[in-house]
Amino acid sequence: MAIRVQPKLIDELVLYGAEDVQNCYHCGNCSAVCPHTDAVFNFPRKPMRHLQMGLEERLQSSLEPWLCYYCGQCSTQCPRGAEPGETMMSLRRWLTARYDFTGIASLFYRSWKAEVLAIGIVALLTAIGFFTFGFLQGDIHTYDGPDAFLPSSSVHIFDWAMAWVLFALLMMNVIRMWWFTTASRENLRVPVWSYLKHLYLLPLHFFTQKRYGLCEHKGPWRLHLVLVLSYVTMLVLIMFFLHQMQSGPSIVWPAHGFGYLASIGLLITVIYALRGRFKKTQVHMKHSHESDWIFIVMLLLVTVTGIVQHVLHRTGADLPANVAYVAHMMFVVPMLVLEVPFSKWSHLAYRPMAMYLGEVHRDALRHAETVSKEKTMQPVS
Amino acid sequence: MNVGVFIGQVLSRDTFNSKALADYAANLPSVALVRQIGYRPRLDPALLAQELRSHALDRIVLAGDSPGFFKPAFTRALALAGKDPEEVRLASLREHGVESVDEGLRAKAIVACAVKGVPFPLVAASKSSLVNPATLVIGGGVAGIQASLEIADAGKKVYLVERSATIGGHMAMFDKTFPTLDCAACILTPKMVSVGSHEMIELWTYSEVKEVRGTPGAYRVKVLRRARSVDVDACVACNNCSAVCPVSVWSEFDSALSYRKAMYIPFPQAVPNAYVVDRENCIYVQSEGKRCGACLKKCPKDCIDFNQQDTVEEIEVGNIILATGYELFDARRVERYGYGKLPNVLTSLEFERMTNASGPTGGKIVLKTKKLNKRTKVEEWVADPQGPAPKSVAIIHCVGSRDSNYNPYCSRVCCMYSLKFAHLVREKLPEAMCYEFYIDMRAFGKGYEEFMERIKAEGTNVVRGRTAQVSESNGQMLIKGEDILRDRIIEIPVDLVILAVGVIPSRGMADLAKMLQLPRDSDGWFSELNYNGEPTHTERGSIFVAGMCQGPKDIPDTVAQASAVAAGVLRSISSGHGMEDLSKLPLSEIEARAADWEAGLPELMRYADGNSSSTQAD
Numbered sequence: 001m002a003i004r005v006q007p008k009l010i011d012e013l014v015l016y017g018a019e020d021v022q023n024c025y026h027c028g029n030c031s032a033v034c035p036h037t038d039a040v041f042n043f044p045r046k047p048m049r050h051l052q053m054g055l056e057e058r059l060q061s062s063l064e065p066w067l068c069y070y071c072g073q074c075s076t077q078c079p080r081g082a083e084p085g086e087t088m089m090s091l092r093r094w095l096t097a098r099y100d101f102t103g104i105a106s107l108f109y110r111s112w113k114a115e116v117l118a119i120g121i122v123a124l125l126t127a128i129g130f131f132t133f134g135f136l137q138g139d140i141h142t143y144d145g146p147d148a149f150l151p152s153s154s155v156h157i158f159d160w161a162m163a164w165v166l167f168a169l170l171m172m173n174v175i176r177m178w179w180f181t182t183a184s185r186e187n188l189r190v191p192v193w194s195y196l197k198h199l200y201l202l203p204l205h206f207f208t209q210k211r212y213g214l215c216e217h218k219g220p221w222r223l224h225l226v227l228v229l230s231y232v233t234m235l236v237l238i239m240f241f242l243h244q245m246q247s248g249p250s251i252v253w254p255a256h257g258f259g260y261l262a263s264i265g266l267l268i269t270v271i272y273a274l275r276g277r278f279k280k281t282q283v284h285m286k287h288s289h290e291s292d293w294i295f296i297v298m299l300l301l302v303t304v305t306g307i308v309q310h311v312l313h314r315t316g317a318d319l320p321a322n323v324a325y326v327a328h329m330m331f332v333v334p335m336l337v338l339e340v341p342f343s344k345w346s347h348l349a350y351r352p353m354a355m356y357l358g359e360v361h362r363d364a365l366r367h368a369e370t371v372s373k374e375k376t377m378q379p380v381s
Numbered sequence: 382m383n384v385g386v387f388i389g390q391v392l393s394r395d396t397f398n399s400k401a402l403a404d405y406a407a408n409l410p411s412v413a414l415v416r417q418i419g420y421r422p423r424l425d426p427a428l429l430a431q432e433l434r435s436h437a438l439d440r441i442v443l444a445g446d447s448p449g450f451f452k453p454a455f456t457r458a459l460a461l462a463g464k465d466p467e468e469v470r471l472a473s474l475r476e477h478g479v480e481s482v483d484e485g486l487r488a489k490a491i492v493a494c495a496v497k498g499v500p501f502p503l504v505a506a507s508k509s510s511l512v513n514p515a516t517l518v519i520g521g522g523v524a525g526i527q528a529s530l531e532i533a534d535a536g537k538k539v540y541l542v543e544r545s546a547t548i549g550g551h552m553a554m555f556d557k558t559f560p561t562l563d564c565a566a567c568i569l570t571p572k573m574v575s576v577g578s579h580e581m582i583e584l585w586t587y588s589e590v591k592e593v594r595g596t597p598g599a600y601r602v603k604v605l606r607r608a609r610s611v612d613v614d615a616c617v618a619c620n621n622c623s624a625v626c627p628v629s630v631w632s633e634f635d636s637a638l639s640y641r642k643a644m645y646i647p648f649p650q651a652v653p654n655a656y657v658v659d660r661e662n663c664i665y666v667q668s669e670g671k672r673c674g675a676c677l678k679k680c681p682k683d684c685i686d687f688n689q690q691d692t693v694e695e696i697e698v699g700n701i702i703l704a705t706g707y708e709l710f711d712a713r714r715v716e717r718y719g720y721g722k723l724p725n726v727l728t729s730l731e732f733e734r735m736t737n738a739s740g741p742t743g744g745k746i747v748l749k750t751k752k753l754n755k756r757t758k759v760e761e762w763v764a765d766p767q768g769p770a771p772k773s774v775a776i777i778h779c780v781g782s783r784d785s786n787y788n789p790y791c792s793r794v795c796c797m798y799s800l801k802f803a804h805l806v807r808e809k810l811p812e813a814m815c816y817e818f819y820i821d822m823r824a825f826g827k828g829y830e831e832f833m834e835r836i837k838a839e840g841t842n843v844v845r846g847r848t849a850q851v852s853e854s855n856g857q858m859l860i861k862g863e864d865i866l867r868d869r870i871i872e873i874p875v876d877l878v879i880l881a882v883g884v885i886p887s888r889g890m891a892d893l894a895k896m897l898q899l900p901r902d903s904d905g906w907f908s909e910l911n912y913n914g915e916p917t918h919t920e921r922g923s924i925f926v927a928g929m930c931q932g933p934k935d936i937p938d939t940v941a942q943a944s945a946v947a948a949g950v951l952r953s954i955s956s957g958h959g960m961e962d963l964s965k966l967p968l969s970e971i972e973a974r975a976a977d978w979e980a981g982l983p984e985l986m987r988y989a990d991g992n993s994s995s996t997q998a999d
Contacts, residue, residue, distance in 0.1 A: 027779070027820040028863030032849030037870055045863065077717075077849070079784035 006054040013051060015110045016097070017289040018090035023082035024048045030074035030084040035214045036067050040362055043067065044074055044084035047091060060098055061181050063361070065091035066347075066354030071215035072283025086287045093289065096346050098180070099173040105342040112290035115343065119298070122334035130326045143318040143325075144246050150325055152242040159238065162336060169341040170349045177350060182357055194363035198356055205352040207232070220284065223269050230265030233258050249316045259310075266303045270296060295344040301331045383413040384496050385438040387455070389445030390420035391474055391488075398485060402444065405489045409496050413438060424451060429458035439464055442495045444472035444488070470495040476911065477501055478900065478920055490971040497975040502911070504974045505966055512598035512923070512959045513699030514538065516950050519590055519893070520704035522550020523936060524928025524943040526572050528702050531947030533581035537954055540696055541576065542604055543586045544889070547651035549573055550706055554634060554730060556737040556744075557805065558936055559797040560832035566739070570650045577652040586613075586653060589889075591693065593896055597922030598699050598959020608689040610658035610666075615684035618646060618654045622676035622685060628662050629756070632741075636731040638764045639741035644676045644685075648739070658687070699959055700923045700950045703907060704943065705893065707884040707929040710781035710788065718780065718880055719851045723858060724749045724762035725771075726851060726878040729798060735764055736805050742766045746774075746809050748876055771876035773814040774806050775860050777848045782883030783820065790904050792883035793933040796823045799881045800833055803841040815841045816873060818848045818862055826935065844871070851878055884933050897924060906932045917946045922960035925949055 010021055024045070031037050031045040043064040050058050068088040075085040097106035108115040134140060134149040142148050182188060204210065209228065212221035237245065237259055244255040273296050276285040309324035339345040386406040391397040399417060407415045414436045418424070433441075441455045448471050460466040472488075472495035479487045494501040514537050518525045521543030529539045541548070553573075555565035576582055585606060592603040628643035635641075643662040646655070660666045664673035665687060677685055712720035712728050720726045725748050727735070738744035747768035754761050776799045782792040799817055806815045817836075822843075824830045837843055848862040857874040864871045886905040894901050900908040900920050907926045910918040917925050927946040928939040953959055966974075 025783075025820060026865060027847035028845075028865050029847050029849050031863040032846070032861050032870060039869055042863070042868060042870065045865070046868075077786070079779075079786060079847075081785045 003055060004057060006056040009054040009056055009059075010051055013087075013090050013094055016090040016093040017287060018051070018087050019287065020080075020082050021048060021051050021087050023080040024052065024078075024084070025080055027079060029077055029079065033073045033077055034068070035071075035073075035216060036069070036211065040365060041067055041358065044088050048082065048084055048087055051087065051091070059091065060095070061185055063181050063354045063358050064088075065095055066350055067211070067358060068092075069209075069212045069215050069221070070284040071217050071220065073216055075283050075286075083287070085284060089284075089287070090289070092347065092350075093291065093344075095177075096343070096350070099177045099350070100342055100346075101172055101176060102342070104338075105346070108338070108343050109289075109291055112294065115291065115294055115338070118338055119294070119334040122337055123330040126330050126333040127326055130329055134322070134326075140322050141319050143313055143321050144248060148246070149322040152246045156242060159242075162333070163239070166336060166340050170346065173341065173346065174349050174353055177353055178357065181354075182360065188361065188364050189368065190360055190364040191367055194360050194367075198359040198363070201356045201359060202352045205355040206348070209351070211355060217282075220282070223272060226265045227269040230262040230269070233262040234266070237262070249314045251314065263303065263307055263310075266299070267307070270300045270303060274300065291344050295339060298331060298335045298339065302328070302335055305331055382411055382439045383437050384409075384411050384440045384442060385414040385416070385433065385436060386412055386442045386444060386472075386492065386496065387451075388415070388417045389422070389443065389448055389451065391446050391479070397479075397488075401485055402488050402492065406442075406444075406492050406496070409493060412496060418451075422451070424454035426454050426457035426461055429454060430461035433458055433462040433464065438462075440468040440470060440496075440498065442470045442472055442492065444474060444492050444495070446473070446475040448473060468498075470498055472501075478908070478910070486968050490966075490968050493968070493972050494975045497979040499975050499978040502914075504978055505971055510596055510598040510959050511957055512953050513600075513697050514954045515540065515696070515698045516700045516702060516954075517542065517590075517600070517602055517696065517698040518702045518704060520544075520550070520706055520928070520930070521548030521576075521584075521586065522704060522706045522928065523552045523569060523572075524706070524930075524939045525550070525702070525704035526569075526576050527940050527943035528704060528927050528947050528950075529576055529582050530572060530579070531944050532950055533579050535947075535951055537581065537951065539579075539582045540602075540604075540698065541582055541584050542588050542590055543584075544589055545647065546587050546609065546657040547647045547653070548576060548584070548586060549648075549650075549652065551730075552936060553648065553650070554636070554737070555733050556740075557801055559801040560826070560828045562801070562804070566650065573650070573652040577654075584653065585694075587657065590893070590896070593701070595697075596959070597924075597961060598953070600698050600701060600923070602696050602698060602701070604694050604696065606692045606694060608660070608691050609655075610660065610663075610685060610687050610689050611656045612682075612684035612686060613653045613655040615682045616655035617682060618656065619681065620646075621679040621681065622656060625675040625679050627673065627675065628659075628664060630659065630662050634734075635741045636728070636734045638731055638734050658685075700925065700953055701897075702925045702927055702946050702950065703893070703897075703899075703919075703930055704927045705890055705930040706887050707933070708887045710792075710883045710885050712780055712880050712882045714787060715780055715880075717850045718777065718848070718878070719853070719858070720880055723851065723853055723878070724751075725858065725876065726880060728880050728882050729795070729802070730882075732802060732879045733798075736802075736809070742768075744809070746770060746806060746877075770810055771813055773816070773873075773875040774810075774877045774879065775816045775818065775848070775851075775858075775873065775875040776802055776879045776881060777851075777860075778817070778819040778881045779847060780880040780882045781885075788883055788885065788904060790883075790933065791823065793823070794935050795881035795883060797826075797829055797832070797935065799879075800824075800836045800841075802879055803836050804839060807839050807841060814875075816860070816875065817841055817843045818846060818860070819843065820845075820847050826937065846871075884929060886930065890930065897921060899924065902932075904932075906930060917942060917949055918960070920962065922962045923953060 026045060028045055031042055037043055041064050047064050065088050070085050070089055072085045075083050078084055093109050097109050138149040139147045140149045209224060212224060237255060241255045244252045276282055277288045280286045305324060305328040309321055309328045312321035312324050388399050388403055391399060403415045403417055406412055443451055452469050455469045456466045459468060472492045474488050474491060477491050491501050494504050516532050516539050518529045518539055518541045521541055525541060526548060529541045533539045549569060552565055552569050558565050577584060585604060587609050588604050588606045590602060591605045593600055595601045622644045623642045626642035626644040629640040631637035632639050632641040634647045643659045644656055709728060709730055718726060734740040735742050736744055736746055742764050743766050745766050747764055748771050749762040750765050750768045751760050752763045778795055778799055781787040803815050803817055806813055822833060824833045844864050846863040846865045848860050850861045852859050857876060858878055860873045860875055862871055902908050907930050909916045909926060909931055919926055925946040927943040
């Protein structure tokens, strides 16, 4: 089968943050120092080569970019300054855009202005929606109780609806990812039992990011773990315990204890990440795409408005607390609606999926090997 | 004639003021259009042709670093506009040394010449002072030896100044030369002996150039002649003194694989064949004559003189040849290869000594073993001739070369000497496995490609992929890298690792460059005047470069360049004139000369230095 070459691919990847890919002269240093590389998934040199040659389909069907956690060893030791780590990062952005069937991800990655504009519009719509809803059925001077401006029961309807829409969008993209990387590959025959056998990897990697820990520097993995667990804690609290958090001003410790821990976790990791990217303290923070900045700034705003809203509510200032609530939602909603399916945050689905599919691929290859062995061992009749 | 000046980006520097250059060009007579086209312009000949027509341009000047890159578009545009397509003139800024001199003025001078359509080097250089027929050669490696012999054989006086106690340089340390596998010493030592006995060569070893004054053709040079403490002419190298010397230190010549005494001769074939005292380690010198002195009693010729003092001699020469060579990149800097920590990771020069029949192991390839130094009571790793032979050897290319973290340039000799090593390993240890880890194999010379094929056929495993790491495991060393052609990550246990370390400018080159006001390139090598046209000349008149000090090169190229330098020196001597520094002329002078040249008066002779203050000697 002919392989289609796309000579402009590198130019396209530049929009996604790739730099100096052409510098690579293929000494293989990066692949050899990478703790994630093995016989089946060999990177970053090979994807760099595919990129230089413009093998679009091969890259689209590759899982390798998702197996890299960007510890930066490859970039530090690269003799050509070809930034293999950043290339893998930009490939992840490009793949995100590829998996997304709406084309919105591609638009956001190519133009930060479009992303900021979209965030602004969604924030505005959120504000209008919540204020209209609040004024129609409640009192802005009341935070909790029957007259509450935004009662938790009503908010729940909204957040569960949003959760299902996001889940559906992400699932579509994940299915596309599966199609590109696994199902559409003619030379890859996956036995069905293999899909079932490795299912446990999805929650395992979602919650632990275990492979991140293989990197030479463990610090970034620990920080990332704190960030993820903080966020997941917050998500659980909001989706299931919102009514407990809305009562006040007394503090419900079983719920709030977790909330405080998660807030501290979020604040520390976000500030650390911001500082790191400003001062370029580590290799993986040296290059920041616009989408990285937007993500971190949004996360910071979400965290800060959440804390302000909480403080106002606990001190009994109901009117400011209600306004802060809406402000908080103005950052939370675009963050979830836009970042999760269409931008940086989508990796929450693609990463575990890649680990899962990676094992599935390994099985398929092993299977193919044994089949061919059996064939060759059959006596000639 | 209407001229259009197009200024491209000057890539190498941020400081360059291209606006000032554009203003200057706009004020030149006959310049009708100045445009800055910037970095990587997209040039459409059809659009350019329109522009040429609208400004009625007859000639185009392209200014910038390597502006010839854009020439085809302008040639085509001139043709499309119905003009003479030959009328494209290049103002090559970097190529004419803008980097190394007052860049604004030099750039303007180059553009002024290009606008007039005259070649800048011809306008800017002139013949000048009368030349002193004596020549100074700095550095006594193969380049210095070759140049000295060529000039001396032509009957001209040569002062050869060498820093160490013997001439011969690095080549004297080598075992074989690639690709012919000739014995290096067999080629070099006869030349060394010729130098030592030549009546036209004044050989000053153990000496350093300290000061250079004067003008091209008449330089006055101060040379520091360090006290050798041995009368070179009287010493017969009988070895009586060294035999009784109680001090032993690592031998520089054997790359610290063996010991030498404080009273020593670098190697048996040294020229001059005389002993030398390492005053820093000599007990007698350090104790100011209170202790030791064993050698004094043993010397049958009474040629040891510890009271000898450093002296400074002043000489007058017309031409100076720089042949200061190179030294090895410090492999300790690449920590992941473990050099300095793992005893059996060797540099190329160490292996070269080990495999040399006159070396510390008598040419046996062995693993270093731990041995108790009886004097210091410390265990040391030494290359013992009785040591075990390695069963597998890995040779890692490009250590410190082609690496933006260390040196970006290709050291040019490592690929070939590594292949030579592989051959020597397979020849001496036919049972041993030998691996070569390379990035790109640079077999560029006559017979080199064939040599590589031969080595492959001999059974060396040539693996494409730079090694990422050398670590210790179970008393062996584990090589980790990617085998790119077989598409797999490999881990190979080996006994001996040889690092093909790159070359760097030798120490002291910076001082020498300062002393001589010579530009060096970004890697520290001396800059030649023109890479293609005048590869042996420098910015300073009558100062030449030969061998590695101008940039990495192998022995054949070094020898060829040394002979070429001799031709340049002899030309200057027989014409009777030194060559003017290129940088000395003021801009107005160059403008005037360019105008004269254009008017058909290329008699640059009449500009021969009017206020000649130079001294004539001999």
